[in-house]
Amino acid sequence: MIGKALDWIVSRSGLKEPHRVFLERRIPENLNYSYCLGGVAFTCFLISAVTGLFLSIYYVPSAKDAFHSILMINEKIFLGRTIRSLHKWSANLLIVSMLLHTIRVVINRSYGPPRELNWIAGVVLLVLVMAEGFTGYLLPWDQKAYWATVVGTNIATAIPFIGSELLYLLRGGTDVNGITLIRFYSLHVLWIPLFIILLLWAHFHMVRKLGISRPL
Numbered sequence: 386m387i388g389k390a391l392d393w394i395v396s397r398s399g400l401k402e403p404h405r406v407f408l409e410r411r412i413p414e415n416l417n418y419s420y421c422l423g424g425v426a427f428t429c430f431l432i433s434a435v436t437g438l439f440l441s442i443y444y445v446p447s448a449k450d451a452f453h454s455i456l457m458i459n460e461k462i463f464l465g466r467t468i469r470s471l472h473k474w475s476a477n478l479l480i481v482s483m484l485l486h487t488i489r490v491v492i493n494r495s496y497g498p499p500r501e502l503n504w505i506a507g508v509v510l511l512v513l514v515m516a517e518g519f520t521g522y523l524l525p526w527d528q529k530a531y532w533a534t535v536v537g538t539n540i541a542t543a544i545p546f547i548g549s550e551l552l553y554l555l556r557g558g559t560d561v562n563g564i565t566l567i568r569f570y571s572l573h574v575l576w577i578p579l580f581i582i583l584l585l586w587a588h589f590h591m592v593r594k595l596g597i598s599r600p601l
C-alpha cells in the first residue's frame with residue numbers, strides 16, 4: 386500500500402525517489418567508520434531541530450516567564466522532560482561528533498584541493514553550531530545560564546577596536562537582561578538555524594559533486 390502510494394506521488398510530482406538522491410553514488414573502497422561522523426553530526430542536528438520545535442510550543446522567551454516555562458515543561462507537559470533531555474544531549478553530541486568529523490578531515494587531509502571551499506563551509510558551520518550552543522545556554526534563564534552569558538559575552542571586549550560595540554550589540558545594552566534573552570532566543574531559533582541549514586545544503590552539495598576523499 387505504502388509502496389504504491391509513494392510510486393503514485395513520484396509519478397505525479399516528477400520527484401526522484403528520495404533514496405536514489407542520497408544513496409546512489411560512487412564512494413571509494415576501504416572507507417572506515419570515521420567516515421560516518423559527518424552523518425552522525427547530521428542525525429544529531431535533526432534530533433535537536435525536531436525536539437526544539439516541540440520545546441518552542443511551551444517555552445516563553447521573557448525575563449518574567451522563561452524560567453517558569455522551563456519548570457512547566459519539566460513537570461507538567463507530557464514527555465516534556467524527555468524532549469528537553471533529547472534536545473540537550475543531541476546538541477552536545479552534535480558538537481562532539483562535529484569536532485571528531487573535523488579531526489577525521491584533518492588527519493585524512495581532505496581539506497586540500499578540490500575540497501578547499503567545502504572546508505571553508507565546514508569552518509563556518511563549526512562557528513555557527515558553537516554559537517547555537519552558546520545562545521541556547523541562556524534560555525533556561527537560571528543563575529548558571531545568566532552568569533555563563535555574562536562571562537561569555539565579556540570575552541567580546543577582548544577584540545580590538547570593535548570589542549565594546551560588539552558587547553553592546555550582543556547584550557542589547559550594557560547588561561545581560563530581558564532584551565538579551567529575546568535577542569538570544571531569536572538567534573537560537575531563527576537566524577543561526579537558517580544559516581546552518583543553508584550551509585549544510587552547500588556542504589552536502591559539494592560532497593556529492595566532488596565525491597568523498599580516499600582514506601590515506
Ligand code: HEM
Binds near residue numbers: 483511
Ligand atoms: C553540522 C556540522 C557538519 C555536518 C552535519 C557535516 C556533514 C558531513 C558529511 C555527511 C560529509 C560526508 C563524508 C563524511 O561524513 O565524512 C562531510 C564531508 C566533509 N566535511 Fe563535514 N559536516 C559538518 C561540519 C564540518 C566541519 C566543521 C568541517 C571542517 C572544518 C567539515 C569539513 C568537511 C570536508 C572537508 C568534507 C569532505 C571530506 C571528504 O571528502 O573526505 N565538515 N561532512
